[in-house]
Structure formats: C-alpha cells, structure tokens
Amino acid sequence: MEEAKDTYRTIAEPSNEVLFKEKNSKFFGYAFPIQKEEEVKLHLEQLKKQHFSARHWCYAYQMGTDKISYRANDDGEPNNSAGMPIYGQIQSFDVTNVLIVVVRYFGGVKLGVGGLISAYKTAAQMALENAIIIEKTIDVQFQLFFEYKNMNKVMRIIKEKNLEIIHQELTENCILTISTRKKNAEKVFDIFSNLFEVEIKTIA
Structure with missing residues (x-):
C-alpha cells in the first residue's frame, strides 16, 4: 500500500x-x-x-x-x-x-x-x-486534556515522538495543542488514546 x-x-x-x-x-x-x-x-x-x-x-x-x-x-x-x-x-x-x-x-x-x-x-x-x-510537511494538530499530575508522562511521549507544542494552557487542568506530520498522526493519536487519564481530540 x-x-x-x-x-x-x-x-x-x-x-x-x-x-x-x-x-x-x-x-x-x-x-x-x-x-x-x-x-x-x-x-x-x-x-x-x-x-x-x-x-x-x-x-x-x-x-x-x-x-x-x-x-x-x-x-x-x-x-x-x-x-x-x-x-x-x-x-x-x-x-x-x-x-x-x-x-x-x-x-x-x-x-x-x-x-x-x-x-x-x-x-x-x-x-x-x-x-x-x-x-513543507502536512501536519495534523491534536489537543490533549489532562490533570497537572499527568504532565510528566505526557511530556515524555512528546519528547520521544518529537512532537511540536503549539499552544499550552497549564493550570490544574492542562490543555496542550500539539502537531505532528500526517503520516505519524494515527500512531500518535493511538498512544495518547491509550494513556490513562489523558483525553485527545483532533483539531479539524
């Protein structure tokens, strides 16, 4: 394929x-x-x-x-x-x-x-x-929602997968907007979907 x-x-x-x-x-x-x-x-x-x-x-x-x-x-x-x-x-x-x-x-x-x-x-x-x-690469953006206590595990994946942070709101509840190349998007979505206490959604 x-x-x-x-x-x-x-x-x-x-x-x-x-x-x-x-x-x-x-x-x-x-x-x-x-x-x-x-x-x-x-x-x-x-x-x-x-x-x-x-x-x-x-x-x-x-x-x-x-x-x-x-x-x-x-x-x-x-x-x-x-x-x-x-x-x-x-x-x-x-x-x-x-x-x-x-x-x-x-x-x-x-x-x-x-x-x-x-x-x-x-x-x-x-x-x-x-x-x-x-x-240029065609990029896909996601939003991540999680509590501050989960910050370390989220950041570890972002670093490992070389994801770009476009925007962040860090309070007790954190919202991160991240970006990745289209060909990696599905994989990245799956990783965060399976992460405990982390919600991910695709930005259209």
Whole structure:
C-alpha cells in the first residue's frame, strides 16, 4: 500500500516582479504565498494601487493539500485567455497555497486569444521561476486534556515522538495543542488514546 503523501510544495516568500513584453503590451507577474482567501483581495488591492493605470489584473490561486480550492479570473480579458493559463502554471510547478497575479498594460496592438494565452502563461511561469519553491510537511494538530499530575508522562511521549507544542494552557487542568506530520498522526493519536487519564481530540 502506498504511503499517504504528507508533504506539499509552496513558495517561501513573495517573488520579485517580473516583466514580459509582447507587441507593446506589458505583463507584470507576481507570485505570493497565501494561507486564506482574504489575502488574495489584499494583494490585488495593493497591486491595483501600484499599477493604477493598468488595464487588467488577472490572477489564479490554489489553496489546500487534501481538499484543493482554486480560482482563475480573466478580469475582462476574453474567456479563459488569462486566468486559466496562469492556473496552468501553478499546476505545472506543482505548488499550492499560492496566488499569481499578472498585471497587463495594453500597448495598442491586439494580441488575439492565442497571443494572450501565451503571454499570461509566460508571465506566470516567469513569476514562479523567480520564486523560491520549498517543500513543507502536512501536519495534523491534536489537543490533549489532562490533570497537572499527568504532565510528566505526557511530556515524555512528546519528547520521544518529537512532537511540536503549539499552544499550552497549564493550570490544574492542562490543555496542550500539539502537531505532528500526517503520516505519524494515527500512531500518535493511538498512544495518547491509550494513556490513562489523558483525553485527545483532533483539531479539524
């Protein structure tokens, strides 16, 4: 049986601006790492201020690892001539949690749908080539509930299994939020489930 994949590729930080020119039209490409949809709007607002005299701000993004959500937007260009070619590059580079925006200044010469597809694809490709692509692990988080007297045995397992503590509330009753790689999650859950006086639950 194939082991479940528990890593994904994304970009480390926003890429530097790239520029592709085609028949006097300018296409500026940007790649941003994102975690939630609200960030898309913020990046677009920022680019609209920066390029206030541009004609189109086309983009595509993808988020998630198990459940993928994506969107491609042509922003007034002919249907599927901008957003989908940009999204195609996200797929081609096999990255997620990424937003790519291509800003177009019209140069007075129409490129036709084929020309647009090629230009948006190239600008998106250049933006990703310019980005630092990294591999991250898909992690699962759990919450542990126990009394303070059980702290030592809980901490021993956390240390042995090399688990990360993300948050802790230590009073008479302790709540720990821990994180582990997806491939170890089931094992970790079983260990704590079988521990006397310790309750564990998965955080969705």
